[in-house]
Amino acid sequence: xxxxSINPILLLASLMVAATPxxxxxxxxxxxxxxxxxxxxxxxxxxxxxxxxxxxxxETGSPVVGFIGAALGGALLSLLFAGLTQFALANxxxxxxxxxxxxxxxxxxxxQSYVGVKPPPTAKLDIPxxxxxxxxxxxxFAHDWMVYFxxxxxxVVWALLKFTRAxxxxxxxxxxxxxxxxxxYKVVRVRVLAILFGGACAGMGGAYLSLVRxxxxxxxxxxxxxxxxxxLVVFASWKAGRxxxxxxxxxxxxxxxxxxQAAGVDIPVEYLSMSPYLITILVLVILSADxxxxxxxxxxxxxxxx
Amino acid sequence: MKFTRLLTGAVLALGLASTAIAxxxxxxxxxxVGPIGDGGWTYEHNQARLAIEKEFGDKVETVYVESVxxxxxxxxxxxxxxxxxxxxxxxTSFGYMDPTINVAKKFPDVKFEHATGYKxxxxxxxxxxxxxxxxxxxxxxxxKMTKSNIVGYIGSVPIPEVIxxxxxxxxxxxxxxxxxxxxxxxVFEWFNPAKEADAAKVLIEQGADVxxxxxxxxxxxxxAEEAGNVIGFGQASDMAAYKDGPRVSSIIDNWGPYYIARTxxxxxxxxxxxxxxDGIGPGMVGIGEITDRVPADVKAEAIALxxxxxxxxxxxxxxxxxxxxxxxxxxxxxxxxxxxLLGMNFYVEGIEGTIxx
Numbered sequence: 133x134x135x136x137s138i139n140p141i142l143l144l145a146s147l148m149v150a151a152t153p154x155x156x157x158x159x160x161x162x163x164x165x166x167x168x169x170x171x172x173x174x175x176x177x178x179x180x181x182x183x184x185x186x187x188x189x190x191e192t193g194s195p196v197v198g199f200i201g202a203a204l205g206g207a208l209l210s211l212l213f214a215g216l217t218q219f220a221l222a223n224x225x226x227x228x229x230x231x232x233x234x235x236x237x238x239x240x241x242x243x244q245s246y247v248g249v250k251p252p253p254t255a256k257l258d259i260p261x262x263x264x265x266x267x268x269x270x271x272x273f274a275h276d277w278m279v280y281f282x283x284x285x286x287x288v289v290w291a292l293l294k295f296t297r298a299x300x301x302x303x304x305x306x307x308x309x310x311x312x313x314x315x316x317y318k319v320v321r322v323r324v325l326a327i328l329f330g331g332a333c334a335g336m337g338g339a340y341l342s343l344v345r346x347x348x349x350x351x352x353x354x355x356x357x358x359x360x361x362x363x364l365v366v367f368a369s370w371k372a373g374r375x376x377x378x379x380x381x382x383x384x385x386x387x388x389x390x391x392x393q394a395a396g397v398d399i400p401v402e403y404l405s406m407s408p409y410l411i412t413i414l415v416l417v418i419l420s421a422d423x424x425x426x427x428x429x430x431x432x433x434x435x436x437x438x
Numbered sequence: 439m440k441f442t443r444l445l446t447g448a449v450l451a452l453g454l455a456s457t458a459i460a461x462x463x464x465x466x467x468x469x470x471v472g473p474i475g476d477g478g479w480t481y482e483h484n485q486a487r488l489a490i491e492k493e494f495g496d497k498v499e500t501v502y503v504e505s506v507x508x509x510x511x512x513x514x515x516x517x518x519x520x521x522x523x524x525x526x527x528x529x530t531s532f533g534y535m536d537p538t539i540n541v542a543k544k545f546p547d548v549k550f551e552h553a554t555g556y557k558x559x560x561x562x563x564x565x566x567x568x569x570x571x572x573x574x575x576x577x578x579x580x581x582k583m584t585k586s587n588i589v590g591y592i593g594s595v596p597i598p599e600v601i602x603x604x605x606x607x608x609x610x611x612x613x614x615x616x617x618x619x620x621x622x623x624x625v626f627e628w629f630n631p632a633k634e635a636d637a638a639k640v641l642i643e644q645g646a647d648v649x650x651x652x653x654x655x656x657x658x659x660x661x662a663e664e665a666g667n668v669i670g671f672g673q674a675s676d677m678a679a680y681k682d683g684p685r686v687s688s689i690i691d692n693w694g695p696y697y698i699a700r701t702x703x704x705x706x707x708x709x710x711x712x713x714x715x716d717g718i719g720p721g722m723v724g725i726g727e728i729t730d731r732v733p734a735d736v737k738a739e740a741i742a743l744x745x746x747x748x749x750x751x752x753x754x755x756x757x758x759x760x761x762x763x764x765x766x767x768x769x770x771x772x773x774x775x776x777x778x779l780l781g782m783n784f785y786v787e788g789i790e791g792t793i794x795x
Binding site for chain 1: 644
């Protein structure tokens with residue numbers, strides 16, 4: 133066993149990269165669920181975003197345009213879900229699952245000519261002086277800009293939900309859609325917008341996988357990241373700060389356990405492999421011991437006549 | 439009256455004709471563990487499926503289901519295929535072993551071919567390739583090429599096939615470079631690009647400058663390319679897209695000839711349950727082109743090693759070899775028997791770490 137071969141600075145830096153895709157997807161789903169909609173299609177929207185972002189970045193040569201394309205692609209797919217659940221009043225669980233299956237198939241179709249292609253590199257935010265600070269530099273100042281975007285988005289979502297009128301309306305719709313409707317708020321409109329936001333975030337999360345973390349396109353490359361994001365929202369008791377904590381914890385333990393394996397630590401590998409899930413769930417469950425609960429109207433179908 | 443009789447006759451004739459057509463076509467089913475676009479394991483199996491279609495044309499019909507989880511899901515898929523009239527079903531992952539045996543019991547007239555397993559039945563054959571022969575060549579190149587003397591190995595699922603590969607690569611790396619050290623990371627999945635990329639990055643951060651992988655995607659090669667001075671190998675497929683970069687050689691699974699032969703056997707009615715385990719010699723394992731990044735002398739040695747294995751003059755598991763705990767396994771000059779190799783559950787002497795059980 134040789135723990136000295138693990139570099140804690142590199143570990144912290146790669147933790148942030150490993151956590152970003154699920155952070156983005158989970159933030160989007162958080163807003164959707166706060167509006168009272170349960171969208172199980174995160175995985176499908178992520179993988180669609182992954183291929184849309186990849187294809188557009190390759191065609192235009194610009195990763196920034198790629199990420200915007202990924203957000204649009206994810207949002208477009210989520211529009212299907214919005215149509216089914218908000219206008220056709222279909223069951224949300226079934227529609228969400230269908231969206232995942234559809235997204236996986238669609239992405240495989242779209243991606244056929246992009247297997248083995250290399251994407252343009254995403255720029256790192258190399259600030260000349262700050263990036264050279266001994267310990268802090270590589271951890272805080274030497275990432276690609278999407279990592280900072282994820283952090284900023286957490287802050288924005290948190291502030292928006294907590295302090296603004298728009299956030300208040302969104303939460304009202306999620307808590308009790310009949311009351312919100314009686315007060316004159318457009319329940320369906322709010323929810324459609326929330327679903328679109330969720331789709332865009334999931335799409336960017338997927339594109340982060342295909343453009344930065346892996347970086348290449350392979351079918352089925354999200355490999356369950358969307359489901360982890362979904363679970364994270366629940367265990368984080370629908371709070372943006374805890375989603376960030378959970379995502380970084382999950383990413384951190386994932387990278388750490390690989391490091392421990394490579395360093396030959398004498399813990400059975402099975403325990404190391406399950407540790408990211410176990411530790412993340414444990415910490416978030418302990419945190420959610422306060423009286424936070426799911427939005428009241430979560431998953432319920434709304435129609436103005438009822 | 440006359441008219442209805444005519445109609446009945448026509449319908450009967452049509453029905454007979456269509457059954458006759460249906461009987462002529464041999465239906466071959468495939469159960470894949472990953473997507474056919476993975477660029478590795480499943481990609482090659484699908485290439486072999488296409489080879490069958492090309493060989494037999496109208497006489498066969500192939501069906502496949504991709505990304506089937508190992509376990510109960512696969513049993514459902516196989517049952518469905520058998521019910522839909524498949525004559526021969528290839529199940530192409532180790533974890534399909536018990537489901538294949540279960541389904542085969544229910545459909546005694548359907549032939550099954552299970553890849554990389556060890557359980558057979560009157561209508562279940564097993565087939566696999568001696569990938570460890572290719573690993574020996576990779577190990578040789580890895581031992582010669584590493585400057586940090588650290589070789590990273592991404593293990594997928596701890597089954598004998600993967601452990602054989604690690605041992606074979608290690609033995610041959612050690613032979614040419616006594617200081618070499620293997621760092622092994624298990625990802626417990628055959629296909630998960632994000633996890634594979636993470637594993638490769640971790641190994642590179644810990645000093646590895648050669649990455650060997652037993653997972654199915656090209657993500658580790660992408661990570662090696664990003665790191666710059668790290669080399670890797672194509673796994674299961676040539677992964678030629680990385681030829682200009684980190685990929686210095688590859689192990690290619692060539693299932694086509696076997697699949698065609700087995701399909702023909704079903705058509706002729708000569709199909710029998712036999713275990714097949716072929717290597718470089720019969721062409722089931724191919725070594726992809728060794729690029730110029732490898733010095734000419736190393737390349738020549740690697741090719742000589744490959745030839746020696748192909749002709750049967752050298753076996754990668756030739757004694758003297760000890761097990762990890764130091765106990766003797768093979769005497770000087772003794773060659774490992776297939777039974778031990780098929781059930782291999784130990785590391786050879788010198789490898790650090792324990793195998794997950």
